[in-house]
Structure formats: C-alpha cells, structure tokens
Amino acid sequence: MQSTLTKELDRLFHPASMAHVGASDRENVGRFNFTEYFLKMKFPGRIYPVNPKYQEVLGLPCYPTLADIPGEVDLAYISVPAALSVKVLQDCPPGKLRFAVIHTSGYGEIGKEDLEQELLQEARQRGIRLIGPNCMGIYSQEGRIGCWRSHHEIVEHKGSVGFISQSGGHALDLLQGGPDSDIFFNKAVSLGNQLDLSINDFLEYMGADPAIRVIGAYIEDVRDGRKFTELVRRITPEKPVIVWKGGITARGKAAAITHTGSLAGNERIFASALQQVGGILVTSLEEFRRVARLLQPEYMPAGRLLAVLSPGGGNTVSICDHFASRPFLSLPRLTPETERRLRQLLPEENVDVANPVDPGATGLAHFRELLDAVAGDPNIDTLLFVLHVEFMEEIKDENMRFAVSRMMAKEFGRINSKGKPMIILLRQLRQNHERLDSYRRLVLKDLHERGVPWVDGGFEDIAPVIEKIAMWRTYRERMAKGGTEQ
Amino acid sequence: MQSTLTKELDRLFHPASMAHVGASDRENVGRFNFTEYFLKMKFPGRIYPVNPKYQEVLGLPCYPTLADIPGEVDLAYISVPAALSVKVLQDCPPGKLRFAVIHTSGYGEIGKEDLEQELLQEARQRGIRLIGPNCMGIYSQEGRIGCWRSHHEIVEHKGSVGFISQSGGHALDLLQGGPDSDIFFNKAVSLGNQLDLSINDFLEYMGADPAIRVIGAYIEDVRDGRKFTELVRRITPEKPVIVWKGGITARGKAAAITHTGSLAGNERIFASALQQVGGILVTSLEEFRRVARLLQPEYMPAGRLLAVLSPGGGNTVSICDHFASRPFLSLPRLTPETERRLRQLLPEENVDVANPVDPGATGLAHFRELLDAVAGDPNIDTLLFVLHVEFMEEIKDENMRFAVSRMMAKEFGRINSKGKPMIILLRQLRQNHERLDSYRRLVLKDLHERGVPWVDGGFEDIAPVIEKIAMWRTYRERMAKGGTEQ
Numbered sequence: 006m007q008s009t010l011t012k013e014l015d016r017l018f019h020p021a022s023m024a025h026v027g028a029s030d031r032e033n034v035g036r037f038n039f040t041e042y043f044l045k046m047k048f049p050g051r052i053y054p055v056n057p058k059y060q061e062v063l064g065l066p067c068y069p070t071l072a073d074i075p076g077e078v079d080l081a082y083i084s085v086p087a088a089l090s091v092k093v094l095q096d097c098p099p100g101k102l103r104f105a106v107i108h109t110s111g112y113g114e115i116g117k118e119d120l121e122q123e124l125l126q127e128a129r130q131r132g133i134r135l136i137g138p139n140c141m142g143i144y145s146q147e148g149r150i151g152c153w154r155s156h157h158e159i160v161e162h163k164g165s166v167g168f169i170s171q172s173g174g175h176a177l178d179l180l181q182g183g184p185d186s187d188i189f190f191n192k193a194v195s196l197g198n199q200l201d202l203s204i205n206d207f208l209e210y211m212g213a214d215p216a217i218r219v220i221g222a223y224i225e226d227v228r229d230g231r232k233f234t235e236l237v238r239r240i241t242p243e244k245p246v247i248v249w250k251g252g253i254t255a256r257g258k259a260a261a262i263t264h265t266g267s268l269a270g271n272e273r274i275f276a277s278a279l280q281q282v283g284g285i286l287v288t289s290l291e292e293f294r295r296v297a298r299l300l301q302p303e304y305m306p307a308g309r310l311l312a313v314l315s316p317g318g319g320n321t322v323s324i325c326d327h328f329a330s331r332p333f334l335s336l337p338r339l340t341p342e343t344e345r346r347l348r349q350l351l352p353e354e355n356v357d358v359a360n361p362v363d364p365g366a367t368g369l370a371h372f373r374e375l376l377d378a379v380a381g382d383p384n385i386d387t388l389l390f391v392l393h394v395e396f397m398e399e400i401k402d403e404n405m406r407f408a409v410s411r412m413m414a415k416e417f418g419r420i421n422s423k424g425k426p427m428i429i430l431l432r433q434l435r436q437n438h439e440r441l442d443s444y445r446r447l448v449l450k451d452l453h454e455r456g457v458p459w460v461d462g463g464f465e466d467i468a469p470v471i472e473k474i475a476m477w478r479t480y481r482e483r484m485a486k487g488g489t490e491q
Numbered sequence: 492m493q494s495t496l497t498k499e500l501d502r503l504f505h506p507a508s509m510a511h512v513g514a515s516d517r518e519n520v521g522r523f524n525f526t527e528y529f530l531k532m533k534f535p536g537r538i539y540p541v542n543p544k545y546q547e548v549l550g551l552p553c554y555p556t557l558a559d560i561p562g563e564v565d566l567a568y569i570s571v572p573a574a575l576s577v578k579v580l581q582d583c584p585p586g587k588l589r590f591a592v593i594h595t596s597g598y599g600e601i602g603k604e605d606l607e608q609e610l611l612q613e614a615r616q617r618g619i620r621l622i623g624p625n626c627m628g629i630y631s632q633e634g635r636i637g638c639w640r641s642h643h644e645i646v647e648h649k650g651s652v653g654f655i656s657q658s659g660g661h662a663l664d665l666l667q668g669g670p671d672s673d674i675f676f677n678k679a680v681s682l683g684n685q686l687d688l689s690i691n692d693f694l695e696y697m698g699a700d701p702a703i704r705v706i707g708a709y710i711e712d713v714r715d716g717r718k719f720t721e722l723v724r725r726i727t728p729e730k731p732v733i734v735w736k737g738g739i740t741a742r743g744k745a746a747a748i749t750h751t752g753s754l755a756g757n758e759r760i761f762a763s764a765l766q767q768v769g770g771i772l773v774t775s776l777e778e779f780r781r782v783a784r785l786l787q788p789e790y791m792p793a794g795r796l797l798a799v800l801s802p803g804g805g806n807t808v809s810i811c812d813h814f815a816s817r818p819f820l821s822l823p824r825l826t827p828e829t830e831r832r833l834r835q836l837l838p839e840e841n842v843d844v845a846n847p848v849d850p851g852a853t854g855l856a857h858f859r860e861l862l863d864a865v866a867g868d869p870n871i872d873t874l875l876f877v878l879h880v881e882f883m884e885e886i887k888d889e890n891m892r893f894a895v896s897r898m899m900a901k902e903f904g905r906i907n908s909k910g911k912p913m914i915i916l917l918r919q920l921r922q923n924h925e926r927l928d929s930y931r932r933l934v935l936k937d938l939h940e941r942g943v944p945w946v947d948g949g950f951e952d953i954a955p956v957i958e959k960i961a962m963w964r965t966y967r968e969r970m971a972k973g974g975t976e977q
Contacts (some may be wrong), residue, residue: 110840172805181881182920185927225808251808253816289809291949294920319658322711322737323775330739354596395667434668434780436947437935441671442928449923461922463777466952 013134014210017104018145018192020079021050024071024102026093027084028054028062037108037152039082039142040065045157046149053078071097080104082142082152087111087120090138094127102131106152107138113198114139125200140197141173144180146190147216153177164189166297167217169207171196171225172251175290179221187453188298191216205232212240218302219245221293225252227275234278241283242484245300245477248284249293250275283480285473295460295470300477304458305426308386309475311336312379313361315391321361324391327464331472333479336360337384346378360385369409373416380420380427387426389471390417394433397444406444410451418455429459430467499620500688500696503590504631504678506565507536510557510588512579513570514540514548523594523638525568525628526551531643532635539564557583566590568628568638573597573606576624580613588617592638593624599684600625611686626683627659630666632676633702639663650675652783653703655693657682657711658737661776665707673939674784677702691718698726704788705731707779711738713761720764727769728970731786731963734770735779736761769966771959781946781956786963790944791912794872795961797822798865799847801877807847810877813950817958819965822846823870832864846871855895859902866906866913873912875957876903880919883930892930896937904941915945916953 025039040054040063054062057069068074071081071093081102083093087109094105105128112121121138128135136142142152149160162184170176173195183190192214194207204224211217220240227233237246253272276286287293300306311334313324329336339347339360347358356365362379380388392413400406420427429452435441452459460467511525526540526549540548543555554560557567557579567588569579573595580591591614598607607624614621622628628638635646648670656662659681669676678700680693690710697703706726713719723732739758762772773779786792797820799810815822825833825846833844842851848865866874878899886892906913915938919931938945946953 170805172803172808174803175805178803178805178881178920185921185924187923223805251805251812253812288812289949289951290920291951317658317660317664319656319661319664319709319737322658326737326739326774395664434664434776435671437673437932437939438671439929439932442932443925446923446925446928453923462948463775463952465775465777466949 008209008213010206011210011213014206015214016079017134017136018143018150019148020104020150022053022076022078022080023048023050023150024053024055024068024074024078024081025084026055026071026081028056028067029059030062037084037141038154039084039108039152042151042154042156045154046151046160047157048149050079055081071102074101078102080106080150082106082108084108087117087138091120091123091127094124094131094133097131097133099131102133104134104136106136106140106142107197107200108140108142108152110139112138113200121198121200128201135201136194137197138200141176141195143195144176144190144193146192152195153181155181159184159190162189164191165216165218165302166190166221167211167214167219168193168221168223169196169204169211170194170223171199171204172223173197175223175249178290179294182294186294186298187301187449187459188294189301199228203228205229205236208233208236208240208246212236212244217244219247219297219300221247221249221297223249223251223293225250230275230278234282234284237279237284238282241477242481245306246284247287247293247296247300248279249287249289253288280476283477283484285477287473291462291466292470295462295466296473299428299458299460299470299474303456305421305424306478307389307426307428307471307474308478309334309472310384310386311360311389311471312339312382312385312387313389313391314364314375314379315361316364316366316393316396318355318357318363320391321357321363323464324361327468328471331468333472333476334468339379339382340384343378343382347375350374350378369412372413376416376420376427380423380425385425387428387471387475388420389428389430391430391432392448394431394441394445394448395435397448398440407447410444410447414448414451414455414457417452417457421457427457428471429457430464431459431461432463433461494695494699496692497696497699499589500692501700502565503620503622504629504636505634506590506636508539508562508564508566509534509536509636510539510541510554510560510564510567511570512541512557512567514542514553515545516548523570523627524640525570525594525638528637528640528642531640532637532646533643534635536565541567557588560587564588566592566636568592568594570594573603573624577606577609577613580610580617580619583617583619585617588619590620590622592622592626592628593683593686594626594628594638596625596683598624599686607684607686614687621687622680623683624686627662627681629681630662630676630679632678638681639667641667645670645676648675650677651702651704651788652676652707653697653700653705654679654707654709655682655690655697656680656709657685657690658709659683661709661735664776665780668780672780672784673787673935673945674780675787685714689714691715691722694719694722694726694732698722698730703730705733705783705786707733707735707783709735709737709779711736716761716764720768720770723765723770724768727963728967731792732770733773733779733782733786734765735773735775739774766962769963769970771963773959777948777952778956781948781952782959785914785944785946785956785960789942791907791910792964793875793912793914793957793960794964795820795958796870796872797846797875797957798825798868798871798873799875799877800850800861800865801847802850802852802879802882804841804843804849806877807843807849809950810847813954814957817954819958819962820954825865825868826870829864829868833861836860836864855898858899862902862906862913866909866911871911873914873957873961874906875914875916877916877918878934880917880927880931880934881921883934884927893933896930896933900934900937900941900943903938903943907943913943914957915943916950917945917947918949919947
C-alpha cells in the first residue's frame with residue numbers, strides 16, 4: 006500500500022507540466038538554463054518559461070508570473086535571485102503549483118534563515134512542497150527530467166539506482182558519469198538546505214519505489230538520525246542502501262568552525278548504527294561508484310568466500326595482502342578435486358593451483374575449463390577474475406582481439422548465469438597509451454553486452470568494496486531467514 | 492670512493508658482452524627468447540647465443556658451450572632447465588664469465604636446495620656471480636639490457652628510478668608501465684631466490700650509483716634485516732627508498748603454510764624500523780607507482796602544508812575528509828591577504844576562499860592570478876590542483892581545447908619553477924568514453940612537456956601518497972640540518 010508521501014512524490018518525478026521561473030534564452034556563466042535542459046530532455050509534458058521580461062523563451066510562450074500559466078503546474082524550477090524568491094511564491098495562487106525546486110543559493114547556508122522561513126511559510130500557505138533551496142533539482146529517467154545541460158545524453162539509459170544527495174556537484178558527477186561506467190540511475194535528487202522535503206522523505210519514497218533497486222545517499226549531516234536509521238532498517242532486507250558520509254573528520258570545511266573535536270566520535274557511532282541495520286557505508290565518490298555498480302540487480306552480489314584467478318606470483322601475494330586481511334572475507338582452500346583438475350589443465354611450471362589461482366603463462370588454452378573448474382568448487386561462492394588490459398596487447402591481430410574479448414565476456418557471462426557471481430577486476434597500468442585505452446573500452450563494451458560485472462582500481466581499493474557487498478548479502482540472507490540484525 | 496661491490500655491479504649493468512645459454516630461434520610459450528630481446532634492444536656489445544643444437548640463432552653464430560665463446564663474457568642469461576644448469580657452469584672455465592642470470596625456476600623454491608647449493612659452488616669456483624635462480628634478470632637503460640620482449644619500447648627513455656624486486660612479474664609490470672605513466676627507470680633487477688647476489692647488494696649499489704635518484708624495492712622477506720635497515724638509513728638522507736612490502740598478512744600464499752599468525756606483529760616492527768630510518772613503506776603496485784612518480788628528481792617533493800584548489804563544494808568536504816584526517820598533513824588557513832585577493836578574483840556565489848579553495852564556476856578567468864595568489868601564500872608549501880578530465884569536454888572547439896591544455900600546463904610549470912611544488916590530481920570518472928580518454932592523454936602530454944607532476948586516483952588514494960612523500964621530505968630536511976632519526 007502506498008503512503009501519502011509516496012503518492013505525492015511520484016508526481017514530483019513524473020510531472021505532467023513544468024515551469025522555469027527565471028527563464029531566458031541565454032545560459033549565463035554560473036546560471037542554469039533549465040528551460041533549455043527540459044527541451045533537450047524531450048520532456049513529454051508542457052513546459053512553461055516564466056519571466057516578466059520576455060514574450061518568448063527558446064521558442065516557447067513565456068509567462069510573466071506563475072499565476073499567468075493556464076491550468077496547474079506540477080513542478081517549477083525557480084532560479085531567480087534569493088531576494089526575489091518569496092515574491093515568486095506570493096504571485097502564485099494556492100492550488101496552482103505542487104512542487105518547487107528552489108535552485109538559487111543565498112539562504113540559510115549564508116545565515117539568511119529569516120528569508121528561508123518566509124519562503125517556507127509562503128509555500129505552506131499555497132500547498133507547495135519545496136526542494137532546496139540551494140540545490141540542483143531532480144533527475145528522473147522515466148519522467149525525462151534533468152537539471153544539467155548534458156542530462157539528455159544519459160536519459161535514454163534505463164536504470165534502477167536512486168540517489169539522494171546533499172551535494173549538487175556529487176549528484177551531477179555521478180549521474181553524468183553513470184552510463185559510460187555501467188551505473189544506471191532511475192531517479193536522483195539534490196537536497197540543498199532541506200527546508201521542506203528532507204533526506205528521510207526521499208529515502209522513504211525510494212524504499213517503496215519498485216523502479217529503484219539500489220539506493221545511494223550522500224549526506225553530510227543527518228537531522229533525524231533515528232528516523233533515518235529506522236528507514237534504512239526497513240529497506241535493507243530488500244534493497245541495499247549505500248551511504249556515503251561526507252564531513253567525517255573533525256577538520257571539515259564547516260566542521261572546522263562549528264564542531265571541532267567532537268565529530269570523530271559521532272562518526273563512529275553513526276557508522277556502527279548504520280552497519281547494525283544493514284546499511285553500507287562508503288567514504289568516497291570512487292568507492293560509491295564501485296559499490297553501486299556491483300549492487301545493481303542485473304548482477305548477483307558478491308559473497309564472502311572468494312576464489313581469485315590472477316596471473317603472476319607477485320599478484321597472488323598482493324591479493325592475499327589486501328583480500329585475506331579483510332576480516333569478513335575469506336579465500337578458502339579449493340577442494341583436492343579442483344586442485345587436481347587445475348593441475349591437469351595448467352602448465353607444470355610457474356602456476357599455482359591454490360587459491361588465489363595463478364594460471365601462469367597458460368594464455369587462453371583451456372580458458373573455459375579453467376573457469377568451470379574454479380567456479381564449480383563448493384568451497385567458494387564468488388569468483389574474481391583479474392584481467393590486465395595489457396594482456397590484450399599481446400594479441401596482435403585486430404580481429405583475433407575482438408574475438409578474444411567477445412569469447413571471454415561470453416564465458417564470464419556463462420559462469421554468472423550458473424548462479425555464482427563472477428566479477429572482473431580490470432586493471433590498466435599505463436595512463437597515456439592510446440591503444441590500451443581502446444582495448445579497455447573494447448573489453449568494457451563486451452562485458453556490458455554480456456551483463457558481466459566489473460570493477461577497476463587497485464587490489465587495495467577493491468577488497469573493501471567486495472567486503473561491503475558481501476556483508477550486505479549476508480545481512481539480507483539472515484533477515485530472509487527471519488533473523489534479526491545484531 | 493667506490494666499493495668493490497659497486498665497481499663489480501657497474502659491470503653487470505654495463506657489460507661489453509652477453510651470452511644466452513639455451514638460445515633458439517623460436518619463442519616458446521612460457522620460454523623467453525633473450526637473444527631476440529638483446530637484438531631488439533640494440534645491445535651495443537657482442538651477443539653470443541649458446542646451444543649445442545644450433546650453428547646459428549637469429550642470424551648470429553651459435554656456440555655449443557660457454558667455453559667455446561672467444562674471449563671473456565661479462566653476463567650470461569641461462570634459460571636451460573634447472574637440471575642442466577650445473578653442467579652449463581661446469582663447462583665454463585674459470586675467469587671466462589663474470590655474471591650469470593639463472594632465469595629458470597625449479598630450485599630452492601620447490602625444495603631443491605641441493606641443486607641450488609651445487610650451482611652456487613660451481614659458480615664460486617669459477618668466480619661467477621649469480622642473479623637468481625628463478626628470476627627475470629636485469630634491466631639497464633644505459634647498458635641497453637632488457638629481459639622482456641617489449642623492453643626495446645621503453646629503453647629509449649632515460650630515467651633515474653632504480654628497482655629491486657623479489658617478484659619478476661612486478662618488475663616487468665612496472666618497467667613496461669613506466670614511460671607512458673611518467674615513471675622512468677634507470678636500472679632494475681629481478682632477484683629470484685637470491686642464491687648469491689641479494690637485495691642488500693643491489694640496495695648498496697643503487698645507493699652509491701649517481702644515475703639513480705630514487706630507489707624502489709619489492710620485498711617479501713628480508714634475510715639480513717639489520718643490514719637492510721642500515722643501508723636505508725645511509726641512503727635516505729640523499730635519495731628516497733620506497734619499499735613495497737608484499738606478504739604483509741598472516742594469510743599469505745607461503746605464509747599460510749609456514750608463518751601463520753606470527754607475521755602481523757613482525758610486519759609492524761618492520762614498518763616502524765623502516766620509518767625510523769626515513770624509508771617509505773607502500774602497500775600496493777598502484778601506490779608504489781604514485782609515490783615513485785612524484786619522487787623523481789625532475790619534480791620537487793610535496794610538503795606537509797597543503798593548499799588544495801578544487802571545484803565543487805562536495806569535493807572540498809571530501810578533500811578535508813581524506814587529507815585533513817592524515818596526521819602528518821595539514822591544510823592551513825590561508826592568510827587574510829590571500830583570502831582578500833581570492834575574493835577579488837572569484838565570483839560572489841558558490842565559491843570558497845578558505846583552504847581547500849573552491850573557485851566555483853569561474854572557469855579559466857583569472858587562472859594565472861588564482862594560482863599565483865594561492866601558491867604565494869606563506870602558510871603553505873605545496874599546491875594540489877584537482878583537474879577533472881570532464882572539464883575539457885566543456886570546451887567544444889578542438890583548437891581551443893589544445894590551447895587551454897597547453898596554457899594550464901604552462902602555468903602549472905611556472906608555479907613549480909618558483910619553488911613550491913604544484914601537483915595535479917587528474918580525475919576521470921567515465922571509463923568507457925573515447926573522447927575523455929583522448930582529453931586525458933592530451934592533458935598528460937602537456938603536463939609531461941612542462942615537467943609538471945601529476946597523480947591519478949581518488950582522494951583516498953592520493954592523501955596517503957602525499958603524506959608519505961611529505962614525511963620523507965621532512966626527514967631529509969631534518970637530516971640535512973645535522974639531526975638524527977628518531
């Protein structure tokens with residue numbers, strides 16, 4: 006059953022009509038031309054530019070105030086200077102507008118709490134719910150709403166990740182960097198000052214939204230921590246909630262002034278509370294991206310019993326250093342049967358049939374059998390394959406390279422379809438090398454087509470990512486069995 | 492004054508003649524064709540293939556044994572099966588050969604200590620110094636010696652990094668991945684089982700070698716830890732020694748069998764001993780590469796008083812989280828004069844003149860003045876500039892993009908030349924995007940040409956790298972003032 010909030014916010018992300026107050030033909034430096042973005046997004050509903058200075062904006066009839074628009078407006082982006090925002094709402098009759106994104110900054114974040122409260126009062130009197138102020142607005146893939154000049158480039162990509170952000174910049178970076186990195190967003194919201202609608206409102210909404218299968222949140226402070234934790238507790242048995250907490254150190258930008266010294270302890274309490282209810286805490290943009298990508302529903306989540314297949318004896322030591330040192334992960338010994346099978350398949354020298362398995366200079370001989378042997382081992386529940394982009398350079402013929410990339414992706418996909426997650430760790434050591442860049446993109450394209458999850462970075466970056474996912478998977482399994490969080 | 496060892500090893504890295512025992516025309520799977528590599532490297536001295544089966548190998552006269560070669564041989568690569576290696580040495584008259592790289596594995600590492608000892612005895616009787624067995628050999632840029640099929644691609648690049656490795660794979664990965672990532676090697680050695688020449692021998696040699704300005708070592712175990720530490724102590728006041736320690740966890744590949752439980756404690760002692768003598772401990776290939784790149788003598792080492800210039804409020808919080816949480820690093824408040832100057836230069840909204848400085852949507856207006864204002868601040872000794880490759884995409888005209896990349900690199904280089912290190916943190920969020928890949932390479936090319944140091948990765952990866960470099964710089968300064976290590 007849908008709650009009132011859920012029904013209400015559904016309208017926000019699927020509006021029938023949108024206005025842009027402060028519209029103009031030109032995109033000024035530092036000013037966003039939302040009218041243009043809505044047009045580029047091919048928003049299917051009505052678009053109403055609002056500005057008393059113009060008759061027409063970008064070919065659309067322009068209205069002096071919200072009141073002049075015929076009929077109701079579901080969502081208005083308001084990008085006029087802060088001092089004018091109250092007037093914009095005052096000009097709007099009650100019942101005319103459902104939601105307003107107050108884009109402009111210059112409110113509570115610079116001490117103008119009075120202006121902010123006035124804005125809230127005017128909105129409440131008119132039944133308008135506010136997003137912001139000081140925010141970027143929302144993104145809705147299905148609703149075709151964006152808030153950045155290149156969102157039309159990503160909106161064709163269906164996705165199931167929802168993102169709630171206290172930083173507009175992080176939201177834009179993540180959205181724009183999504184599809185080319187196999188992270189597909191369904192909805193996102195930049196919260197700004199949370200004058201009215203808050204993180205908990207959107208968390209509750211996304212928790213109930215069947216289109217969203219993974220929730221991410223970037224937060225710097227939680228105002229109602231108890232409710233936040235309770236919401237996470239309710240959601241995580243079904244879908245993962247990834248929380249990227251910013252401002253974790255005592256010396257943060259604002260923290261330097263207001264909370265010096267006391268934050269570190271609170272952060273530990275927050276981390277522990279979040280973990281208890283199955284939430285996933287990450288500490289950076291890069292880690293958020295890695296975790297979110299792997300948790301998308303088209304992939305199976307990694308478990309804690311890993312087998313790693315990686316060429317090179319030095320690498321297997323490094324894998325042990327970084328993976329086996331994580332308390333929740335294990336690299337179990339493979340069964341004697343698996344080790345025997347690997348000995349049959351691999352050359353005699355410079356290989357290792359113990360986990361991590363080092364196939365040595367075996368190349369692509371027995372590639373399929375090798376994967377089957379390791380993936381079939383009953384001691385492990387997840388297979389990690391370390392693929393160096395440099396390996397593709399050893400295949401001199403272009404058609405052969407295409408074929409090898411396709412074949413590998415197909416075999417990886419086959420293992421995945423058998424029920425054990427198979428993750429590719431893609432490594433590229435040379436940053437300024439055109440051919441390697443193209444081989445990386447070739448491999449990524451094929452992995453994408455076969456639905457094979459991948460992750461890039463060093464072992465030290467990847468081990469905590471796998472561990473966090475495995476912890477959530479274990480939590481979910483325990484809850485499914487009727488367990489309780491600890 | 493050169494020690495005997497130094498003089499001796501100089502000959503190893505600058506031989507006048509080389510032999511390859513086990514030569515053949517063909518490169519077999521898993522077998523290295525060193526003769527071919529020497530030819531491709533255009534080794535300027537004499538090359539003698541040795542194999543009783545052939546009259547000629549790759550167009551060169553082939554000799555049945557080492558004894559048949561006319562005159563002396565400085566260095567022989569021996570790649571015959573382990574069982575035949577003793578015979579190879581027995582066939583060699585005393586005084587004929589100075590150094591032998593025993594490439595083949597199958598000795599002590601699989602329990603054949605007797606064979607290994609026999610080999611050592613035969614070598615000693617003939618005055619032959621051994622590298623290996625079970626190793627890749629050496630790389631010498633000036634001597635034009637390589638040990639991998641593509642080393643001729645890197646040998647034209649002069650460099651000043653020396654690398655000593657207990658893993659042949661890591662050595663090959665690092666060497667091959669060097670020039671395209673602005674890491675330039677002078678010499679490297681793969682140690683193998685260290686039957687004769689050991690890590691300490693090469694550390695002493697590289698410490699005294701004026702061509703080497705940065706020393707790196709990958710080690711899994713240290714046999715004479717006291718001597719190792721003493722050598723590091725002697726070297727670090729002049730040149731940095733970066734130690735990548737593998738096998739740090741109790742559950743290592745070999746550790747699983749032999750040292751379970753006891754290693755973790757020893758690792759802490761090792762780390763602490765190394766730090767006391769000014770050594771730099773890193774934990775992964777990626778971290779080694781980041782630290783080694785920045786420590787090359789063409790760049791100034793980073794200090795501990797950082798100013799960070801980065802667009803986006805969310806990013807400045809993240810920078811605080813990762814940089815200000817490092818105990819040795821500091822992001823000092825800029826002087827009131829600097830803040831005033833920044834306020835003049837930057838727009839009024841969505842900027843931050845406190846450190847980290849957020850220039851907001853200022854674009855390239857006042858770029859030069861902005862850098863000068865921050866770099867000139869007396870409170871800081873190092874400037875970190877966060878450059879998103881995505882920024883280049885906003886410049887639609889190709890010639891303009893070229894010009895901007897050149898201009899930025901030139902200005903960065905200008906700041907560097909004034910005596911404060913200026914490091915570029917290059918971030919690229921999209922992995923499967925051809926244009927962004929090309930923009931990244933464009934920026935890297937220009938940074939290289941202007942001698943500007945850069946580093947890539949997330950803030951969480953870079954902060955410890957900067958900290959480790961700053962700690963060494965501080966150690967060096969203390970020692971230069973006649974201080975002692977703590």
